[in-house]
Amino acid sequence: MLRSNLAEATGSTTGPIHIRDEWLAxxxxxxTYTIQWLGYEALKRYTKNKPDNGGIKAVKDIRFVAxxxxxxxxxxxDDTIEDVLEDNDFVEIDGNSLTSTDLVxxxxxxxxxxxxxxxxxxxxxxxxxxxxxxxxxxVVYGITTGxxxxxxxxxxxxxxxxxxxxxxxxxxxGVGNPLSPERTRMLLALxxxxxxxxxxxxxxxxxxxxIQAFNASCLSFVPEKGTVLEAHGLKPISLKPKEGxxxxxxTQMITSLGAEAVERAQAIARQAxxxxxxxxxxxxxxxxxxxxxxxxxxxxxxxxxxxxRFRALLDSDHHPSEIAExxxxxxxxxxxxxxxxxxxxxxxxxxxxxxxxxIINTEINSATDNPMVFAERGETISGGNFHGEYPAKALDFLxxxxxxxxxxxxxxIERLCNPSLxxxxxxxxxxxxxxSGFMIAHCTAASLVSENKVLCHPSSVDSLSTSAATEDxxxxxxxxxxxxxxVVEHVEQVLAIELLAACQGIEFLxxxxxxxxxxxxxxxxxxxxxxxxxxxxxxPDIEAVHRLLLDQKVWNVAQPYIEKYNMELLPESRxxxxxAFSLDPPxxxxxxxxxx
Numbered sequence: 001m002l003r004s005n006l007a008e009a010t011g012s013t014t015g016p017i018h019i020r021d022e023w024l025a026x027x028x029x030x031x032t033y034t035i036q037w038l039g040y041e042a043l044k045r046y047t048k049n050k051p052d053n054g055g056i057k058a059v060k061d062i063r064f065v066a067x068x069x070x071x072x073x074x075x076x077x078d079d080t081i082e083d084v085l086e087d088n089d090f091v092e093i094d095g096n097s098l099t100s101t102d103l104v105x106x107x108x109x110x111x112x113x114x115x116x117x118x119x120x121x122x123x124x125x126x127x128x129x130x131x132x133x134x135x136x137x138x139v140v141y142g143i144t145t146g147x148x149x150x151x152x153x154x155x156x157x158x159x160x161x162x163x164x165x166x167x168x169x170x171x172x173x174g175v176g177n178p179l180s181p182e183r184t185r186m187l188l189a190l191x192x193x194x195x196x197x198x199x200x201x202x203x204x205x206x207x208x209x210x211i212q213a214f215n216a217s218c219l220s221f222v223p224e225k226g227t228v229l230e231a232h233g234l235k236p237i238s239l240k241p242k243e244g245x246x247x248x249x250x251t252q253m254i255t256s257l258g259a260e261a262v263e264r265a266q267a268i269a270r271q272a273x274x275x276x277x278x279x280x281x282x283x284x285x286x287x288x289x290x291x292x293x294x295x296x297x298x299x300x301x302x303x304x305x306x307x308x309r310f311r312a313l314l315d316s317d318h319h320p321s322e323i324a325e326x327x328x329x330x331x332x333x334x335x336x337x338x339x340x341x342x343x344x345x346x347x348x349x350x351x352x353x354x355x356x357x358x359i360i361n362t363e364i365n366s367a368t369d370n371p372m373v374f375a376e377r378g379e380t381i382s383g384g385n386f387h388g389e390y391p392a393k394a395l396d397f398l399x400x401x402x403x404x405x406x407x408x409x410x411x412x413i414e415r416l417c418n419p420s421l422x423x424x425x426x427x428x429x430x431x432x433x434x435x436s437g438f439m440i441a442h443c444t445a446a447s448l449v450s451e452n453k454v455l456c457h458p459s460s461v462d463s464l465s466t467s468a469a470t471e472d473x474x475x476x477x478x479x480x481x482x483x484x485x486x487v488v489e490h491v492e493q494v495l496a497i498e499l500l501a502a503c504q505g506i507e508f509l510x511x512x513x514x515x516x517x518x519x520x521x522x523x524x525x526x527x528x529x530x531x532x533x534x535x536x537x538x539x540p541d542i543e544a545v546h547r548l549l550l551d552q553k554v555w556n557v558a559q560p561y562i563e564k565y566n567m568e569l570l571p572e573s574r575x576x577x578x579x580a581f582s583l584d585p586p587x588x589x590x591x592x593x594x595x596x
Contacts, residue, residue: 258481273310369386
């Protein structure tokens, strides 16, 4: 499989077709195929996924440009795929600068790995010290002894290789389904990064073998491992003293899954602001609660950021909304908490994500082996950096924080579906009774929120003693990471339902239009899901919008408007309203302070 990011393609019959931020997996059986072929195949898959466009046959005079990932150089259409892959994009690993975003992209197979020369030198020096320890027959934990309860059992030199192999075998005791290929790549990439720090004593040869396996997508869960090794020209790794321990000891399982949870939480959190803004428009709410002066008096960074996004999306001066104008002189004093308090509720989620991301990024670039090999001191030291309490606690906190996005979203769905609260048809469908509309979709959202409440119970408050009381306190961080991912997925699904419901609500307000950025989001949703005229199978529609959120397409549509509003320092819109009391006529809007 080869991934290609097509920057742009145009077809003359249907107007411009822009393929952006959508990754298309294209099977490639012959590496001598050209980039031109790859682009055409990707375009065929892209148009096939778009409704009512006639497919690739309707696109004439096809022209496109293909470029490398991250906006790198353009590719010549006549280049062969094998030539391009020989010089593919790499992430340089030094053990100190990998981020959660890098790790997720490595998991997706967007990049290969190579070591920096500085990292290679550190690995070599660390291994030289370890080889000296073995040569001089020193007794050092994990190198010439057993593990855990067997730490005082000295192993003969001629059995040190067998010791490491037995360690890997004995620790292959997990149960359940294997990790997905994407998460397995993340786990392997993170282990490579940690070993590249040069404190684990692994040999450069073994580390290079691991990198070769990663770059060839030779992943450990594949049953046909021996065949795959031969197909990629790789040889089985023969473990040297301590290398088995170096391969398995640390917090990489917790941290790699945690990195994905953080990245997905960040993506859904900023899209939640956009979805809530659409709901507020449909429910005929006011934007006055997002006034910058209110939030300056409680200056939490997340709260201020969310309020700014709402102002950018709902600004009636710069993006006139016919819906907002239609109820400007109503008698409503203020909105319900689920709309008025979005900056306060969504804001703490943003700050929680930022906190967790700092913990995870620190953990990504931390040496978590035991014992640690300090080449510059000529010493190995046993410690506890392998303990997963830091990422475990942070991921428990992340689950609790991000869950609230679903909790408040479900209440907004209730307001959209309840005719006494929305002034819209019950459950957002005509001929209620004959049709049930969003009735059961709301039940699904309520079920997911209820499940999240159980999953938000912290796993890191628990501990069990293992290894004959040698390992007598553990973090339970693996479960913290797995359930954080489940919570985030449920949040994505609940917000997908809200976005569908809000767009359906707009149908009943037509011909009135909302603000330009929110109309663009509406158009995006309608590109994959038609309005409801009568009941139909809803699960595919929910999944289609969930995919939009996973791909951050809702954010990509609205982001330019938000950035422009923030960067251009446009005057803040403060429309008059009979429910906003003032002794004096409203002052001219002052210049805003840009949110850095």
